[in-house]
Amino acid sequence: MTIFEFLEPAFMQRALLAALVVGLCAPLVGIFLVQRRLSLMGDGLGHIALTGVALGFLLQTNPVATAVVVASIGAIVVELIRAYGKTSGDVALAVLFYGGIAGGVLLVGLSSKKSNVNLLSYLFGSLTTVSKFDIGLIVALAVVIFFTTLLLKKSLFALCHDSEFAQVSGIPVKLLSMLLAVMTAVTVTIAMRVVGLLLVSALMIIPVATAQQISKSFSGTRVLSAAIGAFAAVAGVITSFYLDLVPGALIVLLVIFLFISSIGISSISRRHDLRLQVR
Amino acid sequence: MKQALQVSNLSVHYPGHLALDNVTLGINSSSVVAILGSNGSGKSTFVKACLGLAPIQSGTVSIFGTEFSHFKDRDRLGYVPQRIHDSMGIPATVSEVVQSGRLSHGWLRRFTQEDKEKISHAIDVVGLKDRENDSINTLSGGQYQRTLIARALASEPDLLFLDEPTAGVDLATQNVFAEALKHLVRGGTTVVLVSHELGPLRPLIDRVIMFREGRVIFDGSPDAEAVDSHIFHDHPHSSAKPAEGWQI
Numbered sequence: 260m261t262i263f264e265f266l267e268p269a270f271m272q273r274a275l276l277a278a279l280v281v282g283l284c285a286p287l288v289g290i291f292l293v294q295r296r297l298s299l300m301g302d303g304l305g306h307i308a309l310t311g312v313a314l315g316f317l318l319q320t321n322p323v324a325t326a327v328v329v330a331s332i333g334a335i336v337v338e339l340i341r342a343y344g345k346t347s348g349d350v351a352l353a354v355l356f357y358g359g360i361a362g363g364v365l366l367v368g369l370s371s372k373k374s375n376v377n378l379l380s381y382l383f384g385s386l387t388t389v390s391k392f393d394i395g396l397i398v399a400l401a402v403v404i405f406f407t408t409l410l411l412k413k414s415l416f417a418l419c420h421d422s423e424f425a426q427v428s429g430i431p432v433k434l435l436s437m438l439l440a441v442m443t444a445v446t447v448t449i450a451m452r453v454v455g456l457l458l459v460s461a462l463m464i465i466p467v468a469t470a471q472q473i474s475k476s477f478s479g480t481r482v483l484s485a486a487i488g489a490f491a492a493v494a495g496v497i498t499s500f501y502l503d504l505v506p507g508a509l510i511v512l513l514v515i516f517l518f519i520s521s522i523g524i525s526s527i528s529r530r531h532d533l534r535l536q537v538r
Numbered sequence: 539m540k541q542a543l544q545v546s547n548l549s550v551h552y553p554g555h556l557a558l559d560n561v562t563l564g565i566n567s568s569s570v571v572a573i574l575g576s577n578g579s580g581k582s583t584f585v586k587a588c589l590g591l592a593p594i595q596s597g598t599v600s601i602f603g604t605e606f607s608h609f610k611d612r613d614r615l616g617y618v619p620q621r622i623h624d625s626m627g628i629p630a631t632v633s634e635v636v637q638s639g640r641l642s643h644g645w646l647r648r649f650t651q652e653d654k655e656k657i658s659h660a661i662d663v664v665g666l667k668d669r670e671n672d673s674i675n676t677l678s679g680g681q682y683q684r685t686l687i688a689r690a691l692a693s694e695p696d697l698l699f700l701d702e703p704t705a706g707v708d709l710a711t712q713n714v715f716a717e718a719l720k721h722l723v724r725g726g727t728t729v730v731l732v733s734h735e736l737g738p739l740r741p742l743i744d745r746v747i748m749f750r751e752g753r754v755i756f757d758g759s760p761d762a763e764a765v766d767s768h769i770f771h772d773h774p775h776s777s778a779k780p781a782e783g784w785q786i
Contacts, residue, residue, distance in 0.1 A: 425641075
């Protein structure tokens with residue numbers, strides 16, 4: 260028995276790789292959602308992705324692939340409603356999100372795989388059942404998200420900080436908003452195998468909220484949140500291997516623990532600064 | 539003289555409210571024009587309509603002789619929005635916010651040494667050099683407003699729109715702003731400044747345009763009697779009595 264025993268099973272190698280890339284990328288998209296006050300968008304798109312998963316069951320194809328397509332289409336529709344819709348934005352989004360769940364449940368009922376267990380693995384994550392195709396798709400999409408957010412970080416920051424100023428500056432705000440929505444959808448779908456659709460927003464938002472407590476710059480928050488996400492995801496998977504616990508829930512509880520710790524550290528640091536100023 | 543801005547028969551209609559009513563005016567290059575008026579008079583809507591940020595029902599806006607929808611040289615445009623201090627977002631440093639001002643020169647490219655120098659200079663002009671690496675969440679309202687002004691200055695615009703840049707900020711910030719404006723005017727920038735009152739900026743202003751209920755009710759010299767009487771009537775509680783005690 261070695262210290263790296265957890266690396267021996269092939270399913271654990273795939274699970275760790277998936278957790279690492281998802282933990283790294285989810286906060287890189289989440290930081291822009293937090294800045295735009297759209298923290299719950301990931302949750303909403305998770306609802307829509309459920310229809311995609313169910314469509315995969317129905318068509319007897321890979322549910323991750325169909326979820327990517329359906330969630331991306333949903334993200335584009337959500338963004339179009341936000342930009343052009345005359346209905347109250349939150350009402351329109353609510354209709355779409357609940358429609359996503361209802362559609363998912365309906366399609367699962369129609370599919371030959373009428374297994375609740377299968378659906379639960381997407382709702383709450385099931386890292387140990389990640390297939391080779393899944394891991395290939397997850398890593399490929401994560402690489403695209405990583406480099407897109409890196410390339411566009413200044414423009415996306417300008418958009419999320421002050422969209423009117425960005426528009427006047429000639430930045431294509433509608434195109435970038437759409438791209439951000441699609442990246443959110445893709446992140447949700449690749450993260451659903453790690454933490455599940457119901458907990459996916461946690462991995463996008465809480466590492467950002469944690470880094471926000473410690474860092475004073477946007478670039479610092481960006482790097483730190485990605486590091487926290489990656490650490491929590493990998494640590495959660497390894498711990499779950501030894502304790503025989505559900506990895507998705509453990510990862511989310513770990514990021515919540517780190518968030519609460521960061522509040523404590525931030526509070527102590529502020530008091531220390533205040534004491535120095537008084538002296 | 540060449541016109542920086544030409545607005546013809548411009549109307550903006552919000553549900554149940556005519557915000558701009560058939561406004562026609564031109565602004566010469568290298569001039570400093572103050573747009574005055576009370577709340578709801580249409581002055582901010584005028585600026586937003588000129589910048590494509592408000593839905594135009596009729597009329598046209600031309601920037602440096604090009605119809606706005608075809609105007610691609612966005613690095614020639616600057617904008618300082620009316621804003622309250624946003625302290626709950628992701629932390630960002632003064633420098634990171636000001637960097638956004640250079641994106642009008644190309645939003646996909648990497649910043650060059652020249653970009654970095656312009657950003658540093660803009661921060662220096664507004665007197666925030668010692669705070670450039672501090673989070674905007676730790677700034678006062680006035681310092682945050684100075685950051686937004688630096689962001690606009692960083693693009694070195696030929697036409698700068700400022701929407702109430704000194705509203706609710708301390709006198710020190712107003713004076714810093716006046717100095718920054720002088721710096722721009724010396725470089726030949728055309729400035730369109732929306733305000734409730736002229737304050738310390740009065741000596742820099744070439745022309746005053748007053749709005750009321752979406753229409754232009756005065757267009758002339760800042761020294762005209764109508765300017766002072768209008769400001770005084772619109773703002774009976776203003777602490778800044780026009781033409782007294784304001785020095786640059």
